Amino acid sequence: MSWTRKILRVNLTNGTVQDEPLNMEWANDYLGQRGLATRYLVDEIDPKCDALGPDNKLIMTTGPLTGTIASTGGRYSVVCKSPLTGAVACSNSGGFFGAEMKFAGWDMVIFEGKSASPVYLHIENDVARLMPADDLWGQSVWAADHALRQKHQDPQVRIACVGRSAEQGCLYAAIVNDLHRAAGRSGVGTVMASKNLKAVVVRGTEGMGNVADPSQFMQTVKAGKKVLAENAVTGQGLPAYGTQVLMNVINEVGALPTRNMRDIQFEGANEVGGEAMHEPRKSDGKPNLTTNGACYACTIACGRISTIDRTHFSVKDKPEYWINSGGLEYEAAWALGPDTGVDDIDALTYANFLCNEDGMDPISFGSTVAAAMELFEEGVITTEHTGGMELKFGSAEALCWAAEVTAKGEGFGVDLGLGSKRLCEKYGRPELSMTVKGQEFPAYDPRGIQGMGLAYATSNRGACHLRGYTVASEILGIPEKTDPLESGGKAGLVKAFQDATAAVDSAGLCIFTTFAWTMDDIAPQVDAACEGDWSTERMMEVGERIWNLERDFNQKAGISGAEDTLPTRLLKEGAGSGPAQGRVSDLDQMLPEYYQLRGYGADGSMTDETRQKWSLPA
Amino acid sequence: MKITFKLYATLQDLLPAGAVRNAVDIEVPESVTLNQIIDQHKVPRELAHLVLVNGIFHCAEDRDAPGMLKENDVLAIWPPVAGG
Numbered sequence A: 001m002s003w004t005r006k007i008l009r010v011n012l013t014n015g016t017v018q019d020e021p022l023n024m025e026w027a028n029d030y031l032g033q034r035g036l037a038t039r040y041l042v043d044e045i046d047p048k049c050d051a052l053g054p055d056n057k058l059i060m061t062t063g064p065l066t067g068t069i070a071s072t073g074g075r076y077s078v079v080c081k082s083p084l085t086g087a088v089a090c091s092n093s094g095g096f097f098g099a100e101m102k103f104a105g106w107d108m109v110i111f112e113g114k115s116a117s118p119v120y121l122h123i124e125n126d127v128a129r130l131m132p133a134d135d136l137w138g139q140s141v142w143a144a145d146h147a148l149r150q151k152h153q154d155p156q157v158r159i160a161c162v163g164r165s166a167e168q169g170c171l172y173a174a175i176v177n178d179l180h181r182a183a184g185r186s187g188v189g190t191v192m193a194s195k196n197l198k199a200v201v202v203r204g205t206e207g208m209g210n211v212a213d214p215s216q217f218m219q220t221v222k223a224g225k226k227v228l229a230e231n232a233v234t235g236q237g238l239p240a241y242g243t244q245v246l247m248n249v250i251n252e253v254g255a256l257p258t259r260n261m262r263d264i265q266f267e268g269a270n271e272v273g274g275e276a277m278h279e280p281r282k283s284d285g286k287p288n289l290t291t292n293g294a295c296y297a298c299t300i301a302c303g304r305i306s307t308i309d310r311t312h313f314s315v316k317d318k319p320e321y322w323i324n325s326g327g328l329e330y331e332a333a334w335a336l337g338p339d340t341g342v343d344d345i346d347a348l349t350y351a352n353f354l355c356n357e358d359g360m361d362p363i364s365f366g367s368t369v370a371a372a373m374e375l376f377e378e379g380v381i382t383t384e385h386t387g388g389m390e391l392k393f394g395s396a397e398a399l400c401w402a403a404e405v406t407a408k409g410e411g412f413g414v415d416l417g418l419g420s421k422r423l424c425e426k427y428g429r430p431e432l433s434m435t436v437k438g439q440e441f442p443a444y445d446p447r448g449i450q451g452m453g454l455a456y457a458t459s460n461r462g463a464c465h466l467r468g469y470t471v472a473s474e475i476l477g478i479p480e481k482t483d484p485l486e487s488g489g490k491a492g493l494v495k496a497f498q499d500a501t502a503a504v505d506s507a508g509l510c511i512f513t514t515f516a517w518t519m520d521d522i523a524p525q526v527d528a529a530c531e532g533d534w535s536t537e538r539m540m541e542v543g544e545r546i547w548n549l550e551r552d553f554n555q556k557a558g559i560s561g562a563e564d565t566l567p568t569r570l571l572k573e574g575a576g577s578g579p580a581q582g583r584v585s586d587l588d589q590m591l592p593e594y595y596q597l598r599g600y601g602a603d604g605s606m607t608d609e610t611r612q613k614w615s616l617p618a
Numbered sequence B: 001m002k003i004t005f006k007l008y009a010t011l012q013d014l015l016p017a018g019a020v021r022n023a024v025d026i027e028v029p030e031s032v033t034l035n036q037i038i039d040q041h042k043v044p045r046e047l048a049h050l051v052l053v054n055g056i057f058h059c060a061e062d063r064d065a066p067g068m069l070k071e072n073d074v075l076a077i078w079p080p081v082a083g084g
Helices: A024-030 A033-044 A097-103 A141-152 A188-194 A214-230 A232-252 A330-336 A345-357 A362-377 A396-408 A420-426 A450-458 A490-504 A511-515 A519-529 A536-556 A568-572 A587-598 A608-613 B009-014 B034-040 B060-064
Strands: A006-011 A016-021 A058-062 A076-081 A088-093 A108-112 A119-124 A127-132 A158-161 A175-177 A181-183 A197-203 A289-293 A303-306 B002-007 B023-027 B050-053 B074-078
Touching (some): A016 A127, A033 A536, A076 A097, A088 A175, A108 A119, A141 A158, A214 A519, A232 A303, A490 A536, A511 A519, A536 A608, B034 B074
Parallel strands (some): A006 A108, A119 A197
Antiparallel strands (some): A058 A108, A076 A088, A119 A127, B002 B023, B050 B074
C-alpha cells in the first residue's frame, strides 16, 4: 500500500482543513494521481460549473510510487476543470514537491470554495494551516518562493506557487514548483489564483514506510533502473541533450510547425536546438547549457539548467537574470522559437525564464504570440493595439516584450493572456487559432506525423502531445517504427498510447521512462509497492477506464465529438515542404475507426454500453 | 556526386572537418550504400538509429542497397533519441 490513505480537504470559503480517508475502492479502480483525482473531481463538481468560480475544485495529487525510490517516482498532478478548454485539466509536474507531499503523509489535497482574501497553505506533516498571503499577492513565483523561505526559515520546504499572470487572469497560467518545474498546461494556475490561493508550502519528515512488499520492491526497482541506464535514450541521449535533441529531428522529417503552423520546417531550427545549447558563445565562451538536472528519484536527468548571455539585449541591464535556472525543453523551445519564427536562443531562454518566474505555460504562450504575429502581419492587430511594438514573425524583441507584458498582465499582455482561441476570436479571425478544444498545439505538425493529428483531436485536455505520444513510434522508432505519413493503423496506435499513458500518469512515474520501459517493467514495481495484484493487463485496463472517465466528464461538460477536430489549416492547406509536402491531416480517415475501437457512437458519443463496461459513474 | 551529410547528438563529434551546424558536403560514388557512408565515418551501426534521406526514414534492410542516394540528397543520422 504505497498510498498513505489520507486526503487533506481544504475549504477555502470557510477557512477549514480536515483529513479524511482515501477511497480505497476508487484507488483499486483508478490507481492514483491522474485517474484517482479525476474520479474525485467527477464525484464532486458539476462538469458544467464555471471553471473560475468557487464551485470548481483543485486537486493536488500523487501516485502510489510518488516519494518511493522507484526511478522518476516524484511526480504529482493538478486536476480541475480547465478555464482554457472547459474540459478536464490534469497537469503533471516533477521536481520535489510531490514527493514532499507524500513524506508529509498525504496522497492528495483537495481545495474547494474560494478564500475571501489571499492565503497560502502550510503543511508540516499532519499539521496544515491556512495563512494570510496579502503580502505575497502581486509577487512573482520566484519572489513569493523567496519570501516564504525567509518566513519559514526551513531550507527544506517545497513550494508550489502561482505568479502574477495567474492573478491577472491569464488563461494558461501554470503552477510552478521548485522554481522551474510546472504543472503547466490547461490553466491550472488560473484556477488556483481564482480561489485566492497563492501557494502551498509543504514539509514532510514521515518518509515512506508503507510499501507492501519492500524486498520485492527493491528488486523490481533495481531491475527497472538497470533498464533505464542501459538504454541509449534514457541512459545517454536524454541526460546529454535533453528533450531539445528533437528540434533538428522533427525539422528534418518535416513536421516542425513554423510561424503559427503556416510552414512545416524552420530555417533557424539548428540555432535553437539541443546541439546549439552546447556551443560556446562569443561573449564569455560559455554554452547556454550549464548542466543537466534531475527531479526527485530520477535516474534519467533530462532537465536543463541554463544561463542567458549577459550581453544579450534582454538582460544586459538586468543582473537578476544572470543566473542559472530552468532552461529550454523541446516543447517550450519550439513554441517560443520556430512557431514565432525567432531563432535567437538567448531570447528564447529569457522568455522561458519569464514563463517560470511568473507561471505561464510556454507552449500556450508561444503559440498565442505566434497567432498574434500572424494577425499583425495580416494587419488585424496593429501598433495601436500593441502600444508601438512591431509584432512580426522572427522578432526576438517582440517575443521578449510579449513575455514581459503577459507575465505581468499589462497592456496588450491581457489580450495575449486570453490564449490563441479567444485572441483570434476577439480580432475576428478564429481560423488562425491553432488549437483543439481551446488549447494550443505542441511541437509536432499532424500533416507530417499523421497519428498525432488523431491524438490531438481526441485528447481529453485539448491539443496535447502527452496524452498519446505516437511520435515515439512514428518518428523515433520506439517501441517500433511506423510510417509517419501513413494514417492506416494509427487509430489502434493512438488508443494504445493513450491508455498506457493514463496508467503511467496515475502511478507517480514520469512518462519519459516509457522510452525504455514497457508496462512489463512498470507493473511489477506497482505490484510490489501496492496491495492487490497489479499485472500489465490490469494497468492497461486502469488506463482505459481513466481515459473513458475523462471523456465522459467532457461529454457531461457539453463537449461533443464534433470538437474532435483540427484547425482548417491542417485539414485543408497542404504542407509546403519536406516529406509531407502537399499533405494534410487524414483525420477523417482515422476518426471512425478510433471511435469504433473505443466503443463510442459514430458521432463520438459515450455509449451506455461503454459506460457500463468501465463502471463509470452515472 | 555531392551529398549533404549530417550527424547529430552524441554522433556529432564524428563529423569530418569543415562541418558547420552539424552538416557537411561530401563526395560519394553513385553506387554507394548508406552503410558504407556510416562505416566510413566510424559511426557504430548500432547507434545509427534514425537514418533519414531527405527526411524519410530508411530501415536496416535499405542501408546495404546501392542507389538510395542521388546528387544533392541530404543524409542525416541520429543515435536513439527521444524527448517530448
